[in-house]
Amino acid sequence: QQPVQSPQAVILREGEDAVINCSSSKALYSVHWYRQKHGEAPxxxxxLLKGGEQKGHEKISASFNEKKQQSSLYLTASQLSYSGTYFxxxxxxxxxxxxQGTELSVKP
Amino acid sequence: DTAVSQTPKYLVTQMGNDKSIKCEQNLGHDTMYWYKQDSKKFLKIMFSYNNKELIINETVPNRFSPKSPDKAHLNLHINSLELGDSAVYFCASSVGLAGVETGELFFGEGSRLTVL
Incomplete structure (x- = not known):
């Protein structure tokens, strides 16, 4: 069963924040996040392995709520280099x- | 040194032809995968191997046949190509055990197949 992401696309200005959500109809034991830039590999x-555990990468962090079967990716003070599709x-x-992916575009 | 390398990067071919894509990883991982990414960017798992043994075979037509001569190599052969096979095919490897737990995936650069 494919997890569902929202929104499908988001456009930001540099420095703005964004949240990408991922939800599943099945029980989640772990959630992975990947970024794919145009023409490149993911x-x-x-x-995220535990419910409620947050892990960070640069200014990108994520949360995982097992009970709600959801995960959210938080992009803080976005940079041009954050543009891409997030899975x-x-x-x-x-x-x-x-x-299905969320396409993020960061504009100057 | 490229961790996961695929060849060729581009294939353009006619319907009905047969083609192969090769993948090699130098990370020492036991598990390798093939993923297909269609024009809508949907990434779908096709196969995975643990140490040369096929573990996961999603509902992929029999025209697709993976082969793993050793744990560092995973090739994909496609017979009788159809228009719908046009996609980017990604090879990946991980430390995790296919069928048990997926660790961090390291993807190759992808092979773009265009069927005319």
Whole structure:
């Protein structure tokens, strides 16, 4: 079952904040976040393994709520380099199933 | 040194032809994957291998046949190509055990297949 991400797309000015949500109809044991820049391969950002645990990467952090079966990615003070498509992935029996992606554009 | 490398990066071919994509990783990982990314950027797992053994085989047509000669290599052969096979195919590897738990995925640069 594919997790659902929202929003599908977001446009920001440099320095603005954004939140990307990922929800699943199945119980979540871990959530992965990846970023893919245009024409490149997806790159790992972080894995969240416990409910409520937050992990950070640069100015990007995430939360994981097992009960709500949701994860959120927080991008603070966005930079031009944050532009790309963000994917959440849920580990379903050793298969990483990705959401449909959220396209983030950061403008100067 | 590229961690996960794929060849070729681009393939353009006619319907009905057969093509192969090769993947190699030098990270020492036991697990390798093939993912397909379509024009809407949807990333879908196709296969995964643990140490040369096929573990995950999603509902992929029989025309797709993966082969892993050793744990550092995973190739994908596609027979009788169809228009719908046009996509970017990504190879990936991880420390995690396919079928049990997925660790951080390291992706290759992708192979863009265009079927005319």
């Amino acid at each position: 790159v790992f950002l972080m894995i 959440c992935g849920t580990d379903q029996g050793g298969k990483l199933i990705f959401g």
